[in-house]
Amino acid sequence: MPKRILIAGGGYVGLYTALQLQKNMQPGEVEVTVVNPENFMVYRPLLPEVASGTLEPRHAVVPLRAVLRKSRFVSGTLTGLDVERRVATVQPPAGPTREFEYDELVLGLGATSKLLPIPGLVDHGIGFNSLAEAAYLRDHVLGQLELAHATNDPELRRCALTFVFVGGGYTGVEAIAELQDMAVDVLEGYPGLDPAEMRWILIEAMDRILGTVSDDLAELATTELTARGIDIRTGTLLESAENGxxxxxxxxxxxxxxxVWVAGTRPQSILGELGLPVDERGRVVVDDTLRVNGHANIWSAGDCAAVPDLVKGGTCPPSAQYAVRQARQLGDNLLRTVRGQAVKSFRYRSRGEFVTLGKNKAVAEVLGCKINGSLAWTLRRAYYATQIPMLNRTVRVLGDWLIGMPFGHDVVDFGSREEPRGAFRRAAGKR
Incomplete structure (x- = not known):
């Protein structure tokens, strides 16, 4: 009988673990089932370019059914776990829950926005963790430019042209940089709007932005952003957001x-309800082989796991670069376990960091060398183009990049897709 491997989560860990299994498993050796609420994996490093309109949203995702042809995909959300019976409970999009038996279980549930109890934040903020949020922000920014151009009210205009991002990590820096670059590029299409009227503000609680990269790289990014008029407020907190x-x-x-709230992430809350060991941040505690402590047949990696960093000490950073390597090691360790072989420890040293800051703008640290400008931007694109696990998507992304290079950003606002039934209701005389 083939061993049943159940993978909960279709992000980096789920996808790349399944791909590694598909690549190396023998016929009849294992049965792989991947459970995820969506039938695609978002390639998160490309979300800032989705937000700026540089990339078509569909091209920044990997369709799970298309790449996992040797695995079984089930749409649903993990809701419970019986470790004694080796049964996972899954809630499909509709209907009753289902139970899945497993011999080996992989938890790759990723993370979600870490919200703080700030008055008004939930009602007025938006995150930047999903494809929908990235696409919405592009339309929203363009909509604000339209509003500012159409009104004669100076207060309304000032409100529309003020853009605030809370969180100066990778996501916050890349998001504000790409969107500000887009807004400046399209502003010539709005006669009467002065670039100086726009206020782009980045709020960071720590004493500098990009706290996980070297001081030199963070300084390069700070210099670039401030030169473009972005107001960086370090050592600053958002205390209230009521009524905007x-x-x-x-x-x-x-x-x-x-x-825009980009002040960190936290593991999915379900992890604390499964009866598995978690650390103070809610991450599943695993050993250096990616096996959950005290559970020989449960594994985890990525943002939802506290993976020991055998190179630098502490735990591995929650980045795509580490998650992909962990997933590949996890796939190998699963097959080693099935075959009765000794598993191996995860050990990885980062090859560098890239931070995109808009079209032809980026900073990078590659093999110890600091790079900025067009070269860093080109190297970043070349690197990510080689990492997308599907030739179809790689070609589409390269096509978007190549076609977009000689042209500016598109000024079309599809904000109406937030309410697709609006035109239909208005035709019926309803508001």
Whole structure:
């Protein structure tokens, strides 16, 4: 009988673990089932370019059914676990829950936005963790430019042209840089709007942005962003966001329709309900072979796991670069376990870091060398083009990049897709 391997989560860990199994498993050796709420994996490093319109949203995802042809895909969400019976409970999009028996279980549930109890944040903020959020922000920013151009009310105009991002890590820096670059590029299509009227503000609680990269790289990014007029407020907290009126810890008060919350992530809350060991941050505790402590047949990696870093000490950073390598090691260890062989420890040293800052703008650290400008931007694109696990998607992404290079950003606002039934209801005389 083939061993049943159940993978909960279709992100980096789930996808790349399944791909590694498909690549090396023998016929009849294992049965792989992948459970995920969506039938695609979002290639997250490309989300900032989706937000700026550089990439078509569909090209920044990997369709799970298309790449996992030797695996079984089930749409659903993990809701429970019986470790004694080796049974996982899954909630499909509709209907009753289902139970899946397993011999080996992989938890690759990723992370979600880490919200703080700030008044008004939930009602007025938006995250930047999903394809829908990235696409929405592009339309929203263009919609704000349209609003500012159409109104004669100076307060409304100032509110529309104020864009606030909370969180100066990778996601926050790349998101504000790409969207500001897009907004400046399209502004010539809005006669009467002055670039100086736009206020782009990045709020970071720590004493510098990009806290996980070297000081030199963070300084390069800071210099680039401030030269473009982006207001970086370090050592600053958002205290309130009620009614779109922001109160900052430095005493600043702002009125804005754009509040983007990118101040970190946390593991999915279900992890704390499964009866498995978790650390103070809610991550599953695993050993250096990626096996959950105290559970010989349960494994985990990526953002939802506290993976020991055997190179630098502590735990591995929650980055795509580490998650992909962990998943490949996990796939190998699963097959080693099935075959009765000794598993191996995960050990990886980062090859470098890339931070995109808009079209032809980026900073990077590659093999110890600091790079910025067009070269860093080109190297980043070349690297990610080689990492997309599907030739079809690689060609589409390269096509978007090549076609877009000689042209500016598209000014079309598809904000109406947020309410697709609006035109239909208006035709019926309803509002």
């Amino acid at each position: 009126r922001l109160q900052l810890s430095d005493g600043t008060k702002l009125t804005t329709d754009t509040l």
